Amino acid sequence: MSMAAQQGAAARPRKKYTWLDAVRIALLSIGSIAMLFPLLWMLTIALKSNNEVFQIPPEWFPKEMQWSNFVTGTKEINFWQTFVNSMFIAVVCTLGQVVSSVLVGYGLARLKFPGRKLWFSLFVGSLMLPGFVGMIPLFHMYTSLGWYDSWLPIIVPAFFGNATFSFLFVQYLKTISVSFDEAAKIDGASDMYVLTKVLVPMALPVIVTMVIFSFQGSWNQYLEPLIYIVTPEKWTLSLAMASYKGTYATAWNLFMAADLIYILPMLLLFFFGQKFFMQGLGSVNSASLK
Amino acid sequence: MTRRKLMEWKNGYLFILPSIIGFSVFVAYPLLSSIYYSLTEWSGYDNPRFVGFDNFNYMFTVDPAFWPSIRATFYYVLLSVPSSLILGLGLAMLLNKSLPGIKWFRTIYYLPTVVPSIATLTLWLFIYQPQYGLANSLLRLLGLPEGTWLTSEMTALPSIVLIGLWQVGSGMIIFLSGLQSVPQEMYEAAEVDGAPKWRVSLNITIPMITPILFLQLILGIIGSFQAFNQVQVLTGGGPNFTTSLLNFKIYTDAFNGRLFGYAIAEVWVLFVIIMIFTAVTYRYSNRFVYYESDNSK
Numbered sequence: 001m002s003m004a005a006q007q008g009a010a011a012r013p014r015k016k017y018t019w020l021d022a023v024r025i026a027l028l029s030i031g032s033i034a035m036l037f038p039l040l041w042m043l044t045i046a047l048k049s050n051n052e053v054f055q056i057p058p059e060w061f062p063k064e065m066q067w068s069n070f071v072t073g074t075k076e077i078n079f080w081q082t083f084v085n086s087m088f089i090a091v092v093c094t095l096g097q098v099v100s101s102v103l104v105g106y107g108l109a110r111l112k113f114p115g116r117k118l119w120f121s122l123f124v125g126s127l128m129l130p131g132f133v134g135m136i137p138l139f140h141m142y143t144s145l146g147w148y149d150s151w152l153p154i155i156v157p158a159f160f161g162n163a164t165f166s167f168l169f170v171q172y173l174k175t176i177s178v179s180f181d182e183a184a185k186i187d188g189a190s191d192m193y194v195l196t197k198v199l200v201p202m203a204l205p206v207i208v209t210m211v212i213f214s215f216q217g218s219w220n221q222y223l224e225p226l227i228y229i230v231t232p233e234k235w236t237l238s239l240a241m242a243s244y245k246g247t248y249a250t251a252w253n254l255f256m257a258a259d260l261i262y263i264l265p266m267l268l269l270f271f272f273g274q275k276f277f278m279q280g281l282g283s284v285n286s287a288s289l290k
Numbered sequence: 291m292t293r294r295k296l297m298e299w300k301n302g303y304l305f306i307l308p309s310i311i312g313f314s315v316f317v318a319y320p321l322l323s324s325i326y327y328s329l330t331e332w333s334g335y336d337n338p339r340f341v342g343f344d345n346f347n348y349m350f351t352v353d354p355a356f357w358p359s360i361r362a363t364f365y366y367v368l369l370s371v372p373s374s375l376i377l378g379l380g381l382a383m384l385l386n387k388s389l390p391g392i393k394w395f396r397t398i399y400y401l402p403t404v405v406p407s408i409a410t411l412t413l414w415l416f417i418y419q420p421q422y423g424l425a426n427s428l429l430r431l432l433g434l435p436e437g438t439w440l441t442s443e444m445t446a447l448p449s450i451v452l453i454g455l456w457q458v459g460s461g462m463i464i465f466l467s468g469l470q471s472v473p474q475e476m477y478e479a480a481e482v483d484g485a486p487k488w489r490v491s492l493n494i495t496i497p498m499i500t501p502i503l504f505l506q507l508i509l510g511i512i513g514s515f516q517a518f519n520q521v522q523v524l525t526g527g528g529p530n531f532t533t534s535l536l537n538f539k540i541y542t543d544a545f546n547g548r549l550f551g552y553a554i555a556e557v558w559v560l561f562v563i564i565m566i567f568t569a570v571t572y573r574y575s576n577r578f579v580y581y582e583s584d585n586s587k
Contacts, residue, residue: 017389020487024384025391031381032398038456039401041424042413058427100308107305111298123309126317130516130564132537132557134320136550137327140334141320160312191301220406222519227545238408242523245412252416263409270404274397 046256073257096158105169172206208276332551345555358531378461
């Protein structure tokens with residue numbers, strides 16, 4: 001058996017790298033230093049003591065790692081309260097956006113009814129509208145509903161479909177043959193059954209992609225919380241970090257430590273979802289090329 | 291048969307109902323009502339009072355902050371859109387080859403886009419800090435003169451654009467997946483014909499991904515005309531209005547100045563500018579964009 005493996009290895013032509021590949025790697029290495037440097041700098045600042053931060057000339061590495069900054073940094077402000085707020089909002093918004101967009105995407109891709117094309121183009125067309133166009137009338141609408149200084153203006157719209165995600169789902173369903181639906185329907189399955197038991201399992205890569213994008217979108221959103229939420233106890237992390245940058249003017253190490261914890265959920269999401277994400281994005285991309 | 295058809299119609303509308311409501315309430319209603327509001331004087335507390343085209347008149351002829359902010363907005367779009375497209379495509383082409391460690395490079399270049407917008411901006415605020423910031427520390431280390439970054443009229447806007455380039459990974463990943471879907475046979479055919487490498491890039495790779503290039507261009511234009519967070523977090527529009535992007539001006543007029551009617555009129559000006567840019571891009575890109583289906587006809 002090992003003989004066969006050896007022969008296989010010998011038979012495969014050895015890949016040759018040219019000097020152009022070396023140039024390519026060199027360019028990429030220089031660029032990736034530029035990409036990583038700000039983040040590494042952030043990490044070293046977060047681990048420095050108060051005196052070291054403002055030392056001139058600067059020390060690049062902390063003499064002694066101050067891991068306690070991660071504890072003190074999050075105590076100074078109402079960090080964990082806003083962290084939980086952000087987490088709650090992101091989870092609820094993700095749930096609402098993904099579920100409603102999957103339902104809408106199924107209707108648009110698989111069911112035949114008059115006006116389907118019109119609605120599809122209206123939804124996709126609305127993506128071209130700048131978000132600011134609706135901002136002020138919506139602000140007026142929410143305040144007259146008594147939703148000012150609450151999370152409702154952020155959470156409620158998530159349950160009414162997201163045009164980008166519906167479009168992604170429609171594109172992905174195009175790659176799944178209709179014969180699956182038909183086979184199930186002949187056996188008497190309802191549309192809901194076809195969608196949840198047949199199609200959703202097959203469309204998992206695109207659904208994971210939607211979950212990642214949706215969570216990232218709500219975790220990052222800044223304008224809506226800025227407009228609607230006033231009470232600091234109801235703030236999201238984006239609001240908190242933006243407004244505490246002044247509070248931390250003299251304690252960069254604490255700010256960086258808190259900022260790193262703010263980034264952490266996104267890093268985890270990215271590393272765990274990476275595989276699905278590339279797959280989902282790739283298939284959507286090649287579908288939109290056709 | 292007709293009953294089954296009716297059932298399917300009913301089900302179809304039931305499934306897309308969330309988006310029909312969403313579209314009507316969150317898109318159509320604000321869009322249509324804002325046309326009327328743009329012609330009113332309105333603080334948000336009182337009832338809107340119809341004033342005809344007074345808002346636009348004031349905007350174009352009196353408001354001292356309007357033209358500087360139009361200038362800043364155009365300058366920002368012209369700097370950021372081409373630079374991030376070129377850099378994104380260039381990186382994607384560099385990364386589109388199976389070499390040892392290439393997956394690591396892809397991850398590294400994508401990493402900054404994972405960082406939330408506000409975390410990125412606050413980080414760069416410290417990077418640009420004149421005394422202790424990373425940017426000037428590095429320049430001093432290399433023996434170069436210090437930069438003024440966000441504090442001078444000349445460098446403030448380019449410094450903001452530079453932060454966007456740090457997050458070029460989001461465009462890069464789209465280009466990369468586009469490059470990877472170019473059929474391999476085309477490259478093999480070119481190789482058999484003995485075509486030189488630069489001609490393969492110019493005549494196969496670039497034309498094949500023009501649809502993606504075009505889409506990214508349009509989305510880039512729409513997105514950068516609406517930039518807001520950068521100004522709100524980093525500069526507050528200064529120094530001397532050089533970073534007062536229109537979207538930021540709209541926000542401050544509406545929520546600090548309580549000029550709802552006027553701000554909506556400005557939104558409409560921004561909207562029309564975006565539509566004109568998109569239409570022009572669309573018209574002129576049509577001849578360059580290559581669609582596979584056109585050929586098969």
